[in-house]
Amino acid sequence: MSAKLESQILIVGAGVFGISTASHLLSRGYKNVTVIDRSTVLPAPDAASTDKNKIVRSSYADPFYTALAREATSLLPISAWKNTEEWGDTYHESGVYCAMQGQDSYIDEAYKNDVAHGARVDELPTPEAVRSIFPADVNVFVPDNARGFLNHDGGWAFASQGVERMMAKVTSLGGKIIPGKAVVELLKADGKATGVRCADGSVLEADLVVLAVGSWTASAFPGLGLDGQCLATGQTVTFVQLTPEEGDRYRQCPVYVDFHSGFYIFPPNHENIVKLAIHSGGFVQKIRQENSDVYVSTPRTVVSDGVDGLRIPKSSVQKLRAELARIYPDLAKKPFSGTRLCWYTDSTNDDWVIGAHPDIGNVFMATSGSGHAYKFLPNIGRLVVDAIEGKLLPELVKKFAVNRLHEHDVTEPEVRLNPPAELIVDELCTPDDLLPA
Numbered sequence: 001m002s003a004k005l006e007s008q009i010l011i012v013g014a015g016v017f018g019i020s021t022a023s024h025l026l027s028r029g030y031k032n033v034t035v036i037d038r039s040t041v042l043p044a045p046d047a048a049s050t051d052k053n054k055i056v057r058s059s060y061a062d063p064f065y066t067a068l069a070r071e072a073t074s075l076l077p078i079s080a081w082k083n084t085e086e087w088g089d090t091y092h093e094s095g096v097y098c099a100m101q102g103q104d105s106y107i108d109e110a111y112k113n114d115v116a117h118g119a120r121v122d123e124l125p126t127p128e129a130v131r132s133i134f135p136a137d138v139n140v141f142v143p144d145n146a147r148g149f150l151n152h153d154g155g156w157a158f159a160s161q162g163v164e165r166m167m168a169k170v171t172s173l174g175g176k177i178i179p180g181k182a183v184v185e186l187l188k189a190d191g192k193a194t195g196v197r198c199a200d201g202s203v204l205e206a207d208l209v210v211l212a213v214g215s216w217t218a219s220a221f222p223g224l225g226l227d228g229q230c231l232a233t234g235q236t237v238t239f240v241q242l243t244p245e246e247g248d249r250y251r252q253c254p255v256y257v258d259f260h261s262g263f264y265i266f267p268p269n270h271e272n273i274v275k276l277a278i279h280s281g282g283f284v285q286k287i288r289q290e291n292s293d294v295y296v297s298t299p300r301t302v303v304s305d306g307v308d309g310l311r312i313p314k315s316s317v318q319k320l321r322a323e324l325a326r327i328y329p330d331l332a333k334k335p336f337s338g339t340r341l342c343w344y345t346d347s348t349n350d351d352w353v354i355g356a357h358p359d360i361g362n363v364f365m366a367t368s369g370s371g372h373a374y375k376f377l378p379n380i381g382r383l384v385v386d387a388i389e390g391k392l393l394p395e396l397v398k399k400f401a402v403n404r405l406h407e408h409d410v411t412e413p414e415v416r417l418n419p420p421a422e423l424i425v426d427e428l429c430t431p432d433d434l435l436p437a
Contacts, residue, residue, distance in 0.1 A: 003030070003208050003388055010206035011035045012183055012196065014042050016049045016373050017366040018212035019166045019177075020381030026173035028385060033175045036196075036204065038182035038216070039303070043163045046301035046309070048214060048342050051159035052239075052275050053266050054374035055255055056081060057096045058119055059151050061109035064399070065372070070117045070153070071379055080378030081157065086169070090162045094155035094267050095254035097124075097133060100148040106259050111149050120152040135252045139330045156255055156266050162377055183213075186221060192361035208388070211357075212366040215343035219298040222289045224360070229353055229402055230368050232297040233282030233420045234341035236316035238434075240274040240324075241337040247272030256327060263323040274331065276324055278316065279371050281418035282344065299343040300423065311428040312339045321436070336434040341423075344371045352380075354387050354400035364388060365402050 003009060009030060011018045014037035025033045043050040058069035081091040100107045114121045124130045127146045134140045167177055185197040186209065195205035213220050215232035242250060247268040257264045265276040284297035301309045317336065325332035345368045347353055353368035366384045373380060386392040387400070398404060 005029050005031055007207040008032045008205060009034070009208045009210065010195065010204055011210040011212055013037060013212035013214060013216075013367075014039075014044065014163075014167065014177060014179075015047045015212065015214050016163070016369060016377050017214070017380060017384065018210070019163060019170060020377055020379070021210060021212060021366055021384040022170045022175050022177075022381070023166055023173065024381035024385045025388075026170065026175050031174070033170075034204070034206075035170065035175065035177045036181035036183070036198075037177075037179050038213075038220075040180040042167065042177065042179045043160055044303075046299065046303045046343070047163075048344060048369070048371075049159050049163050049374055049377075051342065051374075052269055052271075052273060053092075053156040054159045055096065055154070055257065055264065055266075056091060056157050056375040057151060057154040057255075057257070058117065059096060059098050059107075059110040059114050059149075059154070059257075061106045061113070063113045063116070064396075066110075066113040066117050068379065068383075069375060070119065087162065087165055090158045090165060092155045092157070092267075093152070095133070096151045096154040097130075097254040097256050098148050098151065099130075099146065099256065099258045099260075101143060101145050101260065104260055107148065110259075114149075114151055122150045122152070124148050124150060133254060135249060137249050138253060139328065140253075141326060141329055150254060154255070157374070157377075158269065159374060162374075166377060183220060186223075186360075186363070188360065193363045206362075208362050208364060210364045210366055210384070210388075214367060214369070215299045215345045217345055217365075217367045219287070219289075219296045222292065222294060222296055224357065224363075226365075226402070227294075227296045229347050229404075230365075231284065231346045231420070232299050233284055233344050233346050234300065234312075234423060235277060235279060235282045235344055235371065236312040236320065237275060237277040237340040237342050238312070238317065238320050238336045239338045240276070240331055240334050242268050242272040242274060242331075242334075244272060250274065250328075250331075258323075261323065263320075263327075265324070265327060273337070276320055277342070278320060278323070281420040282346070283313065283341070283423040284420045285423045297420075300341065301343065308428075310338065310340050311430075312341055313423070313427050314429045314433050315427070317429045317433050333436050335436060339429060339434070344369065346370050346420075351404075352400050353402055354384055354392075355397060355402055356387075358401075358403050
């Protein structure tokens with residue numbers, strides 16, 4: 001698959017993959033790049049990337065992602081997150097603490113990769129060393145077997161703001177971004193895509209269609225058979241509102257990540273809100289497709305179900321509070337100020353899906369962030385454009401192929417191997433569940 005600089009390129013989806021791809025296409029001289037999105041408001045209110053914060057880390061057991069993240073966060077000229085002219089105050093380098101209790105092959109490999117790629121890393125071999133990275137006036141629980149490492153070259157990004165700034169860059173480079181265009185049909189002729197038909201009846205023609213619709217990939221295009229490699233899973237998130245005084249104290253904490261349990265928590269943002277979440281197999285909502293016996297996991301969000309779409313399972317609320325008490329006991333005594341199901345697009349092995357669709361010409365996939373794509377907003381589009389131009393390394397073409405085969409290995413956190421659970425509406429939380437016991 002290839003494209004000429006004059007080709008009409010249509011990107012469906014204005015999230016991380018879509019908007020980053022548009023930016024890199026335009027930067028390479030492509031003249032006709034259009035991004036459309038189903039949402040009438042952009043960034044889309046229910047997109048995974050429309051969030052208070054996302055982790056920026058290079059700590060991966062897979063050295064490829066470590067290297068790519070170092071490219072995005074290092075002090076080299078190509079780095080973006082530290083370029084305040086481009087990103088303003090989007091990026092906050094709080095450091096990322098990767099916790100360990102006992103043996104953990106994923107963390108061991110992540111530490112080795114960080115060191116090998118020159119990250120500023122402090123090994124924390126004892127509970128005392130772990131405690132020392134937190135402010136003295138913050139009550140943090142450190143178990144007797146605690147150890148881990150602190151990567152100073154990382155932290156978190158104000159997610160929504162990052163997408164907004166890249167959207168502005170796309171338009172400044174001459175790209176078009178059109179909201180309110182929900183695609184209902186992929187138009188084809190002679191086995192190749194020729195464009196899309198939208199819910200409002202409009203038709204947009206294209207020489208190349210890039211599908212970057214995130215967790216709506218499989219449900220929006222059921223005829224492409226993508227539910228296995230692009231599975232929509234709801235991940236559980238909740239928030240704690242701090243006082244200004246509490247915010248000042250906890251803001252000095254690093255991002256806390258426990259790859260064994262999947263729990264992670266951020267320092268408070270500018271609104272003094274602490275976000276905490278669990279990255280696991282998540283939850284699926286299987287919905288029968290129209291005129292079909294096929295059931296596809298489909299996001300349940302604030303857009304589709306109003307504020308009810310923000311509720312998470314009661315069991316997850318309880319687990320999140322227990323994890324919070326295990327780290328910051330004082331915060332666990334406060335009520336949760338809100339919840340959210342953040343819908344990921346999970347591949348079979350947490351590698352992304354970037355490449356040509358195997359059965360339909362002129363269709364290119366850029367999706368399946370698997371909960372770890374946002375940090376690569378500055379440079380993930382480079383990979384997509386390299387693939388479009390046929391410049392992607394053969395091993396990466398294989399790694400990201402839609403129809404790849406894979407066996408699980410140490411490069412995936414163990415908690416991510418758990419199968420997703422069925423989302424049951426009757427078991428979702430109520431306001432009373434958000435109060436401390």
